[in-house]
Amino acid sequence: MLKKQYLPIIVTVALFMVMFVAGAFRYTGFFSLQVLLNLLIDNAFLLIVAIGMTFVIISGGIDLSVGSMIALTTMVSASLIQNVGWSPWVVIPLVLMIGATFGCAMGALIHYFNIQPFIVTLAGMFLARGLCYVISINTITINNTFYMSMAQTKIHLPGGNFISISVLIALVAVAIGIYVAHYTRFGRNVYALGGSEQSAVLMGLPVARTKILVYTLSGFCSALSGVVFTFYMLSGYGLHANGLELDAIAAVVIGGTLLTGGVGYIAGTFFGVMIQGVIQTIISFEGTLSSWWTKIVIGLLLFSFIVFQRIFTTRRSSRRG
Amino acid sequence: MARLMKHHLFWPLTMLAGLLLFNLCYSPDFFSIQIRNGHLYGSLIDILNFGAPLIVVAIGMTLVIATKGVDLSVGSIVAITGALACMTLSKSSDQNGFAVVLLAIVISLVLAIVLGLWNGLLVSLGGIQPIIATLILMVAGRGIAQLITSGQIITVSSPRYNYIGAGSLLGLPFSVFIVLAIFITALLLTRKSALGLFIESVGTNSEASRLAGIRSRAILISVYAFCGICAGIAGLILSSNVSSADGNNAGLWVELDAILAVVIGGTSMNGGRFYLSGTLIGALIIQTLTTTIYMIGVPPEITLVVKAFVVLVVCLIQSEAFRKKIFERRKYRKYSDKAEVTRHA
Numbered sequence: 001m002l003k004k005q006y007l008p009i010i011v012t013v014a015l016f017m018v019m020f021v022a023g024a025f026r027y028t029g030f031f032s033l034q035v036l037l038n039l040l041i042d043n044a045f046l047l048i049v050a051i052g053m054t055f056v057i058i059s060g061g062i063d064l065s066v067g068s069m070i071a072l073t074t075m076v077s078a079s080l081i082q083n084v085g086w087s088p089w090v091v092i093p094l095v096l097m098i099g100a101t102f103g104c105a106m107g108a109l110i111h112y113f114n115i116q117p118f119i120v121t122l123a124g125m126f127l128a129r130g131l132c133y134v135i136s137i138n139t140i141t142i143n144n145t146f147y148m149s150m151a152q153t154k155i156h157l158p159g160g161n162f163i164s165i166s167v168l169i170a171l172v173a174v175a176i177g178i179y180v181a182h183y184t185r186f187g188r189n190v191y192a193l194g195g196s197e198q199s200a201v202l203m204g205l206p207v208a209r210t211k212i213l214v215y216t217l218s219g220f221c222s223a224l225s226g227v228v229f230t231f232y233m234l235s236g237y238g239l240h241a242n243g244l245e246l247d248a249i250a251a252v253v254i255g256g257t258l259l260t261g262g263v264g265y266i267a268g269t270f271f272g273v274m275i276q277g278v279i280q281t282i283i284s285f286e287g288t289l290s291s292w293w294t295k296i297v298i299g300l301l302l303f304s305f306i307v308f309q310r311i312f313t314t315r316r317s318s319r320r321g
Numbered sequence: 322m323a324r325l326m327k328h329h330l331f332w333p334l335t336m337l338a339g340l341l342l343f344n345l346c347y348s349p350d351f352f353s354i355q356i357r358n359g360h361l362y363g364s365l366i367d368i369l370n371f372g373a374p375l376i377v378v379a380i381g382m383t384l385v386i387a388t389k390g391v392d393l394s395v396g397s398i399v400a401i402t403g404a405l406a407c408m409t410l411s412k413s414s415d416q417n418g419f420a421v422v423l424l425a426i427v428i429s430l431v432l433a434i435v436l437g438l439w440n441g442l443l444v445s446l447g448g449i450q451p452i453i454a455t456l457i458l459m460v461a462g463r464g465i466a467q468l469i470t471s472g473q474i475i476t477v478s479s480p481r482y483n484y485i486g487a488g489s490l491l492g493l494p495f496s497v498f499i500v501l502a503i504f505i506t507a508l509l510l511t512r513k514s515a516l517g518l519f520i521e522s523v524g525t526n527s528e529a530s531r532l533a534g535i536r537s538r539a540i541l542i543s544v545y546a547f548c549g550i551c552a553g554i555a556g557l558i559l560s561s562n563v564s565s566a567d568g569n570n571a572g573l574w575v576e577l578d579a580i581l582a583v584v585i586g587g588t589s590m591n592g593g594r595f596y597l598s599g600t601l602i603g604a605l606i607i608q609t610l611t612t613t614i615y616m617i618g619v620p621p622e623i624t625l626v627v628k629a630f631v632v633l634v635v636c637l638i639q640s641e642a643f644r645k646k647i648f649e650r651r652k653y654r655k656y657s658d659k660a661e662v663t664r665h666a
Contacts, residue, residue, distance in 0.1 A: 062452065109633070114642040116590050118391070118452060122577060123632040130625030137620050238622065246460055259453050292467035292568075299461020306449055306457065 008256030008305075008312065009268040016271050019278045027285040034161045039277035044166040045070065045229040046247055047273045050255075051177040052221025053248045054269045058181075059214045060194040060261030061117035065106065065124035066222040067244035069099055071237070072128040073226025078140035078236025081147070088146040096223045102128070103219020107212035117215075125245070132238035139237040142230065150231045166228040173224065177266040190214055194261030250298050251276055254305050275301070329587040332638070333602040336585070340609045348616060361492045364612060372608030373486075373496035374399070374555035376601060378575055379582040380507050381551030383600040384544045386583050388524040389592025390444060390451035392545065395579060397462020398436050398552035399572025402429040403560030404469040407477050416479040425482065430553045436462070437549015441542035459576070466568035476565040486562030496558050503551065508597050517595075520544060524592030581628060582607055585635050 024031030040047075049066050056063045073095045080086045080094070102124065109120045142148075154162035181187040189210040192200045200207050229241060255272030257264025279297050283290075344364070345352060354363035378395050385392045409425040410416050436458060443454035488495040511517030522530040523537050531537040555575070560566045584590060585606055586599025607628070614624045637643045 109637075112642065112646075113637060113640040115636045115640050119580075119584070119590060119632065119636050122580070123629045123636070125629075126577075126625045126632065127629035130623055130627075130629060133620055133622030134626065137622055246456070249456065250460060253453070259450060290467070290472055292464040292472060295464030296461050296468065299457050299464065302460060303457045306453060307447070310447060310449060 005263070008309065009265050009271070011308070012254060012256050012268050012271045012275065016275050016278065019275065019282070023278065023282050023285065027282075030281075030285060033157075033159060035281065037157075037161055037163050037167070039274055039281065040167045040170065041164050042280075043273050043277045044164070044170040045225040045232060045241075046244065046251065046276070047170045047270065048173050048225035048228060049222050049244065050248045050251045050269045050273050051173055051266055052218035052225075053245075054177070054252050054255070054257055054264055054266055055181070055190055055214050056117075056218045057249070057252050057257050057259060058194045058261060058264045059190045059211065060197065061110065061211075061214065062121065062249070063103075063106075063215065063218045063222075064118065064121040064245050065102070065128055066218065066225075066248055067241045068125045068128035068132075069102060069219060069222035070226040070229050070241040070244060071132050071239070073099060073223045074230045074233065074236040074240050075132040075135050075140070075238060076236070077227065077230050078142050079135050081144050082140050082142055088144060092227055095227060096220060099223020099226070100216050100220040103222075104212055104216040106219070107215030110215065111208050111211045129238060132236075135236075135238075137238065139235050141235045143234075147231060147234060151234055164231075166231050169224070169228055173221070174266060174270055181266050186210065186213065191262060194263075196262075247276065247298075250302050253309075254301055256305075256309075258309055259306075329596050329599055330602065333586055333599055333606065337602055337606050337609065340606065340613060344609075344613055344616070347613075356492065361489075364616070366494065368605065368608050368612050369497050369500075370494040371612075372604055373494070373500045374559045374572075375575065375578055375582065375608060376500050376604040377503055377551050377555040377558070379579040379586075379600045379604045380503055380597060381548035382576075382579040383583045383586070383588055383595050383597055384507070384511070384520060385451070385548045386580070386588055386590060387520050387592055387595035388541055388544050389527075390541070390545075391455065391580065391590070392440060392548045392552075393452060393455040393576050394436070394440060394458035394462055395548065395552040395555075396572040396575045397459050397466065398433055398549055399556035399559060399575055400466035400566075400568050401436065401462055401469065402433050402553040402556030403566040403571050404466045404475070404568050405429040405432055406482070406557055407475045407560055407566035408469050410477040410479050410482055411475055416477055417481050419481065422479060422481045426485075426557060429557060430550060433549045433553025433556070434546050435549075437546040437552075438542060440549065441545030444545060445538040445541035463568065466566075466571070468568075470566055470568045472568070474565055474567045478564065482561050483564050484561070486558040486560070487564075496562075499554065499558065503554065504597065504601060507547075511595075511597070516540075521593050521595065524594070578607055579604075581632055585631065 020036075029035075049070065053063060053066060076095050076098065077091050080091045081088060106120050106124050109115055110117050150165050153165055155165065155168065156162050181190070189200070189205050192203065192205055193207060193210050193214075197207065200210075226241075230236065233240065251272035252264070252269050253259060253272070254275055255265065255268030255270070257268060276298060280294055283293055352363070352365065354361050354365060356362070378399070382392060382395065406425040406429040409428060410421060413421045415421060440455050440458060443449050443457070444451050447454065484495060485499070486496055490498055511520065519530070519535050519540050522533070522535060523540050527537045527541075552572075556572060559571055582603035583600050584603070586596050586601070586603035588595045588599060610627060610631075611621070611624055614627065615621055
């Protein structure tokens with residue numbers, strides 16, 4: 001039997017399928033495995049960021065710094081590789097470390113000084129973007145062979161389709177995300193924290209550790225996403241991924257995660273990202289529609305999902321009470 | 322002295338004075354104001370003129386934050402109103418006609434109120450968290466602005482419209498008078514009537530205020546509508562200053578600057594208390610900071626790093642947990658023996 005709690009995620013999956021099928025009927029050449037795979041290829045970085053964001057939102061917080069963190073990662077990688085000449089094998093672990101440390105610091109500020117996550121991560125957003133410009137205000141193009149090969153390698157699948165290495169990274173991240181959220185103690189602590197921090201404290205759960213780890217994880221995810229984004233763009237630039245935090249939050253909400261915390265699924269986020277990808281693909285297939293329709297449609301979807309969530313939660317709580 | 326330091330304007334004013342002092346040392350002609358063609362010119366006047374849209378947005382934001390909310394959509398509203406006003410002007414045959422300019426201003430402000438009402442309805446009747454409710458319009462709003470301008474940057478040639486953002490009255494930029502009018506209106510409405518108290522009580526506890534007979538919902542809706550109209554006016558000032566509308570970049574990040582100005586001004590993000598004069602100084606600090614950074618000649622983007630640290634420091638000072646930690650450590654250092662004794666006693 002289907003549980004009631006799976007309803008939001010079912011709606012998300014159904015919406016994704018309806019959109020894809022509608023696209024398939026309307027445009028020739030839309031209904032192919034490659035179009036589906038392209039969704040993954042073009043949104044691999046968003047997917048990775050959104051996983052970190054899902055954990056943060058389930059824990060009842062928010063992380064606005066992710067887009068800037070991606071930009072900082074591209075910038076640090078590009079400058080270290082191009083200008084300093086370090087090996088990618090040193091640079092990639094280093095930027096991942098930077099991301100995790102950055103997130104950890106924000107988490108510590110949020111927990112120990114009891115400042116709203118919104119403000120702390122806003123400061124983090126300013127700081128990371130500003131640091132990009134401290135490195136350079138211009139684009140740094142990467143022509144390192146390792147990055148080039150990561151960007152261009154196609155992994156061929158049976159049937160003449162292909163995916164990129166970034167997709168593999170993203171899918172592994174999703175798998176790990178699902179495992180961590182549902183099958184580890186840390187995952188359960190995150191849900192408990194989002195459900196009610198007070199109760200989590202009274203239950204003796206490690207609230208401080210969980211909260212800081214959640215932001216560390218989000219910082220790590222955005223750095224990883226930054227690495228993937230560097231593969232995708234082959235450059236470092238301070239304006240990369242501008243406003244991506246909104247896309248990530250939108251994907252998480254469309255994926256059925258409650259913004260009040262405590263409820264949500266990584267798998268839902270996966271489909272949330274895919275829905276955004278489908279909207280972009282449909283708009284590019286349509287040809288006459290301009291790109292700003294993407295923003296309007298995503299806004300409308302956000303609205304309907306938030307209203308849907310609202311109805312869903314009030315009904316649930318009124319039944320309980 | 323202690324009383325002076327406790328005043329809510331002490332730290333913001335000190336900060337502003339410090340910034341101005343730095344500017345004075347760095348370039349002595351910073352304070353020089355010249356009169357050319359009957360207009361005043363100088364860095365200080367520039368700060369007032371370019372800071373006007375931010376101040377206006379921040380005044381609206383102060384009231385929203387006082388109700389424990391936040392309005393992320395102001396930047397989008399700025400873009401939408403600018404786009405609509407310029408579109409109305411460019412569609413008409415006589416761009417400088419008084420009626421046309423008035424029409425453009427009125428319909429864009431009406432739209433701004435409607436957008437503010439929409440936010441207010443979502444927050445009050447919908448019961449959605451303010452961050453999320455206004456996020457919807459923040460995402461969709463940029464799209465709507467580009468839809469109005471069809472993705473183009475629309476330029477208008479209308480001296481009358483241009484007057485709003487670039488004209489001058491009595492030697493001062495006209496936008497300064499707009500700011501003053503809005504500031505005084507807001508101040509009178511909130512401090513000379515019970516409205517300010519109602520807003521603070523809704524911010525402290527919305528449910529309790531409702532039970533006490535305050536119409537919480539109406540207050541919430543009108544606060545968001547006011548924030549919308551403030552953003553709309555800022556949009557008009559911005560677009561008329563450059564005589565063009567850019568759906569993509571107009572008012573970009575203004576929401577963050579406005580929140581920052583409010584927080585620097587001493588209004589807590591937890592709601593329940595607000596200082597309009599603090600916000601005014603907060604916005605001036607941000608604008609002075611930006612001007613200073615331009616003047617020193619470092620890349621203007623580095624402003625972001627400075628802002629980040631300002632946000633952090635201000636929030637840490639406001640954070641009770643932080644103050645307690647610092648305070649307690651001091652107390653222990655001073656009275657460590659006494660503390661020992663009481664513990665054993």
